[in-house]
Amino acid sequence: MQGTIDSQTTAITADHGHEHPDFRVLGLLVFLISESLMFGGLFAAYLLLRGMHAQWPPEGTEVELLVPTINTLLLLSSSFVIHYGDVAIKRDDVRSMRKWYWITAAMGAVFLGGQVYEYLTLGYGLRTNVFANCFYVMTGFHGLHVFVGILLILGVIWRSRRPGHYSAQKHTGVTMAEIYWHFVDVIWIILFTLLYILTRF
Amino acid sequence: MAQAQLPLETPLSLPGHPKAWKWYDYFTFNVDHKVIGIQYLVTAFIFYLIGGLMAVAMRTELATADSDFLNPNLYNAFMTNHGTIMIFFWVVPAAIGGFGNYLVPLMIGARDMAFPRLNALAFWLNPPAGALLLASFLFGGAQAGWTAYPPLSTITATTAQSMWILAIVLVGTSSILGAVNFIVTIWKMKVPSMRWNQLPLFCWAMLATSLLALVSTPVLAVGLILLLFDINFGTSFYRPDAGGNVIIYQHLFWFYSHPAVYLMILPIFGIMSEVIPVHARKPIFGYQAIAYSSLAICCVGLFVWVHHMFTSGTPPWMRMFFTISTLIVAVPTGVKIFSWVATLWGGKIRLNSAMLFAIGLLSMFVLGGLSGVTLGTAPVDIHVHDTYYVVAHFHYVLFGGSVFGLYAGIYHWFPKITGRLLDERLGILHFVLTFIGTNLTFLPMHELGLKGMPRRVAMYDPQFEPINFICTIGAFVLAFSIIPFLINVLWSWNKGKIAGDNPWGGLSLEWTTSSPPPIENWEVLPVVTKGPYDYGIEQRKGSTNENEEE
Amino acid sequence: MGFSGRFGTMEQIPAPIWTLTAGIVVTLISFWVGQHHGLLPEQASEQAPLVDNFFNIMLTIGTALFLVVQGAILLFVIRYRRRPGDEGDGLPIEENLPLEVFWTAIPALIVIFLGIYSVDIFQRMGGLNPGDHTLHTMHTPEQAVAVVAEAPSKTTSDATALLAAAPTPEIGIGASPDVQGKAPDVVVDVTGMQYAWIFTYPDSGIVSGELHIPVGKDVQLNLSARDVIHSFWVPQFRLKQDAIPGVPTELRFKATKVGTYPVICAELCGGYHGAMRTQVIVHTPEDFEAWRTQNQVTATAPVISSLSDRHIEEIGVTPQLVAQVEAMTHHHSPDKL
Numbered sequence A: 001m002q003g004t005i006d007s008q009t010t011a012i013t014a015d016h017g018h019e020h021p022d023f024r025v026l027g028l029l030v031f032l033i034s035e036s037l038m039f040g041g042l043f044a045a046y047l048l049l050r051g052m053h054a055q056w057p058p059e060g061t062e063v064e065l066l067v068p069t070i071n072t073l074l075l076l077s078s079s080f081v082i083h084y085g086d087v088a089i090k091r092d093d094v095r096s097m098r099k100w101y102w103i104t105a106a107m108g109a110v111f112l113g114g115q116v117y118e119y120l121t122l123g124y125g126l127r128t129n130v131f132a133n134c135f136y137v138m139t140g141f142h143g144l145h146v147f148v149g150i151l152l153i154l155g156v157i158w159r160s161r162r163p164g165h166y167s168a169q170k171h172t173g174v175t176m177a178e179i180y181w182h183f184v185d186v187i188w189i190i191l192f193t194l195l196y197i198l199t200r201f
Numbered sequence B: 001m002a003q004a005q006l007p008l009e010t011p012l013s014l015p016g017h018p019k020a021w022k023w024y025d026y027f028t029f030n031v032d033h034k035v036i037g038i039q040y041l042v043t044a045f046i047f048y049l050i051g052g053l054m055a056v057a058m059r060t061e062l063a064t065a066d067s068d069f070l071n072p073n074l075y076n077a078f079m080t081n082h083g084t085i086m087i088f089f090w091v092v093p094a095a096i097g098g099f100g101n102y103l104v105p106l107m108i109g110a111r112d113m114a115f116p117r118l119n120a121l122a123f124w125l126n127p128p129a130g131a132l133l134l135a136s137f138l139f140g141g142a143q144a145g146w147t148a149y150p151p152l153s154t155i156t157a158t159t160a161q162s163m164w165i166l167a168i169v170l171v172g173t174s175s176i177l178g179a180v181n182f183i184v185t186i187w188k189m190k191v192p193s194m195r196w197n198q199l200p201l202f203c204w205a206m207l208a209t210s211l212l213a214l215v216s217t218p219v220l221a222v223g224l225i226l227l228l229f230d231i232n233f234g235t236s237f238y239r240p241d242a243g244g245n246v247i248i249y250q251h252l253f254w255f256y257s258h259p260a261v262y263l264m265i266l267p268i269f270g271i272m273s274e275v276i277p278v279h280a281r282k283p284i285f286g287y288q289a290i291a292y293s294s295l296a297i298c299c300v301g302l303f304v305w306v307h308h309m310f311t312s313g314t315p316p317w318m319r320m321f322f323t324i325s326t327l328i329v330a331v332p333t334g335v336k337i338f339s340w341v342a343t344l345w346g347g348k349i350r351l352n353s354a355m356l357f358a359i360g361l362l363s364m365f366v367l368g369g370l371s372g373v374t375l376g377t378a379p380v381d382i383h384v385h386d387t388y389y390v391v392a393h394f395h396y397v398l399f400g401g402s403v404f405g406l407y408a409g410i411y412h413w414f415p416k417i418t419g420r421l422l423d424e425r426l427g428i429l430h431f432v433l434t435f436i437g438t439n440l441t442f443l444p445m446h447e448l449g450l451k452g453m454p455r456r457v458a459m460y461d462p463q464f465e466p467i468n469f470i471c472t473i474g475a476f477v478l479a480f481s482i483i484p485f486l487i488n489v490l491w492s493w494n495k496g497k498i499a500g501d502n503p504w505g506g507l508s509l510e511w512t513t514s515s516p517p518p519i520e521n522w523e524v525l526p527v528v529t530k531g532p533y534d535y536g537i538e539q540r541k542g543s544t545n546e547n548e549e550e
Numbered sequence C: 001m002g003f004s005g006r007f008g009t010m011e012q013i014p015a016p017i018w019t020l021t022a023g024i025v026v027t028l029i030s031f032w033v034g035q036h037h038g039l040l041p042e043q044a045s046e047q048a049p050l051v052d053n054f055f056n057i058m059l060t061i062g063t064a065l066f067l068v069v070q071g072a073i074l075l076f077v078i079r080y081r082r083r084p085g086d087e088g089d090g091l092p093i094e095e096n097l098p099l100e101v102f103w104t105a106i107p108a109l110i111v112i113f114l115g116i117y118s119v120d121i122f123q124r125m126g127g128l129n130p131g132d133h134t135l136h137t138m139h140t141p142e143q144a145v146a147v148v149a150e151a152p153s154k155t156t157s158d159a160t161a162l163l164a165a166a167p168t169p170e171i172g173i174g175a176s177p178d179v180q181g182k183a184p185d186v187v188v189d190v191t192g193m194q195y196a197w198i199f200t201y202p203d204s205g206i207v208s209g210e211l212h213i214p215v216g217k218d219v220q221l222n223l224s225a226r227d228v229i230h231s232f233w234v235p236q237f238r239l240k241q242d243a244i245p246g247v248p249t250e251l252r253f254k255a256t257k258v259g260t261y262p263v264i265c266a267e268l269c270g271g272y273h274g275a276m277r278t279q280v281i282v283h284t285p286e287d288f289e290a291w292r293t294q295n296q297v298t299a300t301a302p303v304i305s306s307l308s309d310r311h312i313e314e315i316g317v318t319p320q321l322v323a324q325v326e327a328m329t330h331h332h333s334p335d336k337l
């Protein structure tokens, strides 16, 4: 009589619930909190090291500005480009979505290329001093994220070959790739501020 | 009379699904949360035995003042890996991965976790990580303590240290993925009829735990990756002679590793909140207070980490600020303890193995908590930091607390997991031995620390020999206490008394399905009409039923 | 879960007389335990009684809480154990707001009290004034060198700090209130290395493997580490401070009792961390002077003689290594050698 959970009375109407809604976007957002803290930890370590040095960056390890600025503008605009892709899929226009995603991936690749070019022309390496340590580890770690982002975008493009895989109603993968790309972009802005702008002024 | 009335035996056969898993399914990339839970529990338990053997070796060494049993470097390797294994490969995976995965979907009326494949992936990061850790002994084993402070960690057994770092980063990744899964599952997948204040407290605890793991683990990963770079790639983040700083590591490390204490105890608090009401036959006292105190611990717990660094390179204001924040955490923890004690009041307490371990936990955690308060204040901590007083404290919290809680959980849910009861006589023997062993081993350590014995030493001042000898005897008692437990589990798994769906008369949803539960847990999802702790409360018929069901 | 209806009322709380008696007993036991636990070693510094009083207060409160909670657990388990044959449920009490407020507020008050009190104790220990008597903040070795270079032009009462030349510690235990703003009577540079402590007296050039200090004098130890982190601990002084490579730290105190006490390394520093022990000898001022004059002559001899065979054979601290450290700790003040 004291039973509290009587399933049999409602068995007929109850939802069998073998399917549940797609929580992948939510899962990604929660995961990105964790990712932010990973970058947060790096930024904190960087700022602490910076605070301990009178001259930062130490002589001989100044940063380049031209290529990185171009790179920044490129990455920033790629966020708009990828958004057009998202808008397109919401209109059920898979072809445009593919087009915008290709462009985004290409912009990401150029960004990485620019990064590599910068590494090759800077004149100092990972081991030169603590600033160089930070510079390479932070930009490298971010570059890794850009690379993963490009892979996600290419994955979306690959899957969209099949007609009907993505549609106006069903495009979680497209959205996830976009969110991740924006995240990578936001991290870059902070990184650019810390490593480039604030070392110059 | 107040046993919950359970749903009728439901036919398990769901079209298109296997009826039950075969033994070999437990060795595969299976996505069933119950399989994953068992995988975690069994793997973790094996590591518990390995870590325990290391402890026995260390206590044997410490029976005498001289370094005469283990090579001191091997002693440090055992010390380091004992801590690492017990934290990262036993308590965290058993409590969060094991009980969390097994119970959360069952308790909220879900068929599985939100991301089953991610869940399996998270588990399968553990065995290679464990193998890496054990393989590091081929290179001498990491010897810089589980804290791995540079510069020591950058110059001692560096190959093993690098393997250690990779192992921790792997399990860290696993725990971040797990946390994402738990947060989304608990947030979104409760059966619709369950209101938030009907969510079992174990799930509240898992939510708080996961939030903590989510924000703290990545910071540890950063700290360790920078360490890895320093060791292997010639960077100097932590090299003072090249512009780096060793204190930064300590901040990154403890920003994770203080919350890690809560990762190890919050799920256990959750287990306590489930076990005590069932066996005391009473509603949990102060449901809201317990639920909110978990969240409070989770928030405040992120801002106390410097209490591990009171004698390190920390300026005075930091020492004072973190003294006060640490003291504050004691309040929500106290609220929980008082609530559980109050739950016992006026109950009809079944003193079976599960309840004995829960009550044993309560009693020992009080001591661990109180010594924690003394450690949290800078003036006293300056004297006892890095001494056996600390060792005593955290073993009361982590052995008397976490391990007792895991045992309580195993005795409580073993019938659900296997369909069979554990033997009570062996269970009580196990409890008595464990309780005596724990206190014999760890109580005298308080005195050792206060009187002047540092921790992490293979050789010590001979004046401490008598007390150390008592600790060593206690450790052997603890080692033997495992034997009745092992016999019990191995025997009962196949031959134990059939448990039935709900041997304890529990009211939370996991008891509404069969034991063991079928794949996908229920044929028809249960409907919640009342809270999970409404023991002794007359069912309010009619009027309230309708509006509660929707 | 509203706060209305169906829970415990005051009549379920045990009779006042009983509670009162239990309360008195618990209080008496707690006070007794707080004073007679005998868990702490003897007190040999000015800070020791401060720490001990604070510890005793916490132990008293802790014992009371411990007894109350354990007593309650035992009492409830015995009184409310299930009797054979009784399959019923207990009293359906879900909450009791006054009780919950009570047990949240009382610990909160205790904790606030302890928080304020520990700041007070810490201040009296000198914990809020590391680097008090010395020069300005110096963050980096470069800055420190700069300050030392320009030091002669500065007026400072503290010549020893300059001779030590290491960056000035601003971390650790500094001047207690009664010596604030004054220079310490004795300064010793303490270097930790695997696995020994080397004590250098900058004003006399003495280098020793044991710490010698006069009783009742204001002593400042400047801690540094050569290889890994070590931690300087004298249990009888209740003082501990890590010696950290690259981060200068200090301990400032007055020893209050003549005697010999252990100096222990408390931070894991390698395989022989447990053997990294030496002594601090607290002399009467006359004995200290005698020790100083005797050793000043033979400057470097004591350290080598104070190294035991065990140091040399087991741990690998050789006279050569010590000589190296001496050279390191002395090269800033060659005039003193």
Ligand SMILES: [Cu+2]
Pocket (backbone or CB within 6 Å): B257, B258, B259, B261, B304, B305, B307, B308
């Ligand atoms: Cu902590």
Ligand SMILES: [Cu+2]
Pocket (backbone or CB within 6 Å): C230, C231, C265, C266, C267, C268, C269, C270, C272, C273, C274, C276
């Ligand atoms: Cu040491």
